[in-house]
Amino acid sequence: MKTLALSARLGAATALLLCAVSTVFAQADARPVLTISSGFADVTTMDPHRATAIGDKGVVSSLFDGLVRFPPGSADPKTLQPDLAEKWEVSSDNRVWTFRLRKGVQFHGGYGELKAADVVFSLRRAADPKRSSFAANFAIVDKIEALDEYTVRITLRYPDAAFLGRVSNYHGGNIVSKAAAEKLGDQFGQTPIGTGPFAFGEHVTQQVVKLVANDAYFRGKPKLAGISYRMIPADSARDLAFASNELDMAIGKREQRWVERTSKRGVKVDVFEPAEFRTLFLNRTIKPLDNLKVRQAIAAAINVDDIVRYAGKDVADKGCSVVPNGYLGGDCSTGAYVYDIARAKSLLAEAGYPNGITLKSVVSNAAAQQPIMEIVQAQLAKVGVKLEMEVVDHATYQAKSRQDVSAIVFYGAARFPNADYWLTEFYDSAAAIGAPGAMSNFAHCAVADDAIRKARIEPDAQKQLALWKRAQVQIHEDVCAIPLFGLKQVWARSDRVDYGYELKGALNLQPPITERTTVTRSAR
Template identity: 65%
Template sequence: MPSVSRALALGLLAAVAMPLSLKAQESVLQISAGSADISTLDAHRASATNDKALVGWIYNGLVRFKPGSADPKDIEPDLAESWETSPDGKVWTFHLRKGVKFHGTWGEFSADDVVYSLTRSADPKRSTFSSDFAGIDKLEKVDDYTVRVSLKYPDANFLGRVTNYHGGNIVSKKAAEELGDRFGSNPVGTGPFAFVEHVTQQYVKLAAHQGYFRGKPKIDTVMSRMIPSDSARELAFTSGELDVMYGKREQRWVDAARKRRGFNIDIFQPGEFRILHINRSIPPLDDIRVRRAIAAAVNVDDLVRYVGKDVGPKGCSVVPSGYLGEDCTVGSYQFDLASAKALLTEAGHPNGISIKATVSNISAQQPFMEIIQAQLAKAGIKLEMSVVDHPTYQSQIRKDVSGLVFYGAARFPIADTYLSEFFHSNAIVGKPTAATNFSHCDVADAEIEGARREPDAARQKALWKEAQRKIFEDVCALPLFDLRQVWVHSDRVDYGYDLKGAMNLAPPITEATTVKPR
């Protein structure tokens, strides 16, 4: 590393250093997800990648993905010991664990917390994931350890909705009601680690939940450090200051890191599916000919070659690769510069157009947008990029100031979750029910809603296919590639499971995870 870069990295390390007041005998895991800070640790609001990692260690769901897996076949009991479903698939009854403790002094978990949490998850005023719970008709406490959920229609994905992921996480009713808006900065769950402290842009400290129902964690303290600089984070890992870190999702970096001593590379599912959303509410992007021109000017194969085959396989639909309901038969946008220029001319822009875009400076976004910027320029489309830190990017893209939004996300692997959150009109940013519909797409509402209510699997898939066809023809967004998770752990760390997948996009730190003393 050049001396100037090394000095900068060391300076950044110093900036994020925290008082080392931890007891010598404590088992401490130092980890960095690469973000500059967190946004919220309210499980029903947290959608940013760094937030989701911490949420995954703080909360439980009624059921959970087996640690190390993102496969729905591996769903197993969590706060619910067992459950049954009515013959018509509309009534689910959950039998809860007894004696489960919330963090701190917030008492024992019961059916009241489940009814409260799922009601909260379904409320668009309190939840980012309310659309996932729109099918709930009634929530009933049968007794302190039994909950009955009645659905408006059979939902083959319902068990997935109540996993330890997004709105399925269970919060303390008492804590959430007493803390109100402060709950996101003082989260209370039942998970293996409890929130202790957040120092802005420096770290979040978690402590082992002594009363965790699966047993006291073997790690005493988790320090999640905010080190957005790739070089500073890598230096911290190399010097032993970090035990686990978020890596660079680039094939060249992965290949080089695999050759380095002590760099144990973890590439796992689900990928955060990268899509370029085209904001139809901003002229001239409201003209479908302009949207088609953009689609013809972007060479997705170049992007895939840059990210690499292990890290970023190409997508074929706005529904991510491998999700139930993904359909690749509707077609794909063909790279054709001549066609892009002709479409712009036809739309009345023979001299080209300019588009503004807010872009995150993280390594998982800025380099790709720079490639897209160069590609669009060849077709006469000038992309004016405003490069900002990631929290600012997350804020700005929800204010309709960006014509193009490069966004990556992982959701429960079924078409409904992605179509509902990104392409249903209820999810349009700026609405009270907003989620992440940055394109203002509203052409497939009937199919998305119909599929959600359809009990027949074949007809459900047909509706999902039609929704994808309509979104494709309206050019709401360009599917790009599936950017898989890349993390690194040191020889000192044993996760306690085989890491193949993690819905919260970070290695689960569980009661079985260990870290050897330095």
């Protein structure tokens, strides 16, 4: 067992952090600690500009803030409100955004007051492919300047009426301490410094991450002493821990049967947006998937309706495009791929594979992934496609998926609900695995680059929608990917827990734990 935060290798910087954290914890010990399990074997990183896994995003959401924020319990961009910026102005052409920062906001661990220099550093870092997994979302930015200690001006390369979403408390919009990030370097992801209602306390590998209350939080002292994230990847073990009151909250199985069974036991089950959009990406760099007829055959072999029925009516919505349901710019005019076993076999024969093919895929053992891929495996077998699955833990799956070792990548994600974000990350060739600006283009799709890039800078809303439609049609015809369904978030919650808000959605895929959240029991 290794306690990463206590490692002597982090030196004086970590010692100072832990001293500050310990003081806060000592002052807060009369308050309860909320215990959660997000279902993963460990956190990968707590660096907000690198955190893409579900198990990481929930932790990060309590540690960091953005210039603006989604109110707790909302995933609707229309509800964005001030966060670290108390107000802002935008030029008439939507190209120059000026943010006025709150005064007195303090970073965790004694790193001082938030200033404009921290915001400039953070957003430049978020835009740097070498330091951020969300760099493509900031390609729109031309300049980021500190006009004074509390004023930041951002100039865009082209107009973007929805720019606030990029600097919200989500992904690359999270603000880090410049001094801490520069001092801690590669260790920042294990010793994060933000301004959120909770501060990093301790990480015991594959056991627990502990956050402690930030009593200096600008919105007020948290009602909790802290949050304990327990690493319990096994569904049965996690269900047992919840049933025995060792957990106050736990990620549930996003299956209809689980939701119904758990609800009947009197447990509060929260099902909320956004749905993680499940997609099968066909890696066009791995033969024979470079052959269009083979990709068409695979699309014809997948019975999406059966997969959706398995997931369940309360938790799954069938996809109608490569852009998730409900996203601005999503277009369903092409319709879904038609399930047709005879056609799939015929296409394979036409492609020169009458006896079938063998493909390999690395698959996560997560409850929301492995069972679906087993269904896909069985469906493909009916047309002569043998899918050899290497089932691994989720962190290994994430890493291997970005090494081009899978012919088929099954991936689920939720992003800011705008077609540009989705198309840029998953279908622009600049985001292909191995490219300098790599994000999540597992298919190495390049067919819609022109439409995606023109839409990104198109100021006319109707023309932009038309370009997004064209991109989706091109991707559909090239069969870069097979959209499956949106899978909503499912969490079990003890009736002792009061979120402190109404939960309708959460872009970070976990019910937000805020300064108002509490649990009615003594501190552990």
